[in-house]
Amino acid sequence: MKRAQTDRHDDPQPQDAPKPAAPRLDPRLIGSELTPFSVLVEPGRLRSFARATGQTDPIYSDEVAARRAGHPSLPVPPTFLFCLEMDSPNPMEVYERLGIDYAKVLHGEQHFGYRRIAHAGDTLHFRPRIVDLYEKKNGALGFVVWETRVEASDGAPVADLRSVMVVRN
Secondary structure, eight states: OOOOOOOGGGOSSOTTSOOOOOOOOOGGGTTOBOOOEEEEOOHHHHHHHHHHTTOOOGGGTOHHHHHHTTOSSOBOOTTHHHHHHTTSSOTTHHHHHHTOOGGGEEEEEEEEEESSOOBTTOEEEEEEEEEEEEEETTTTEEEEEEEEEEEOTTSOEEEEEEEEEEEEO
């Protein structure tokens, strides 16, 4: 049996041929607002999230315990706002707007700045916008930063979310 040999000369593209340029992040899009949307906080989803994340405090799953603790209903557990943000009519909007292949995206960072507690039954309003675009390693890595203001129906701030995604070029 003959072994297949790999010869650099058999490569369909010469070694010194320029590689296609990686897409560049357009800094003119910094400050662009993405589509705002609203989400009703459902108690069943809060209970499921609490179970999935190992929340043992009954205020996150039992209405009576939540009320005894002074809440009008089940409070939104930490980080659940990230799940609600995925309820956007188009969760891929930021990547589409920037022309980024989602298969090349890595989750870099997630930050939450809480202003007040949200509860089951609240309708929350999300207002995302692109706040920074930059590259490192000579463009091999692109960074997309967006922030989302979350407000209650009365306009009071609930939280500020900040996401940093890394794009492998």
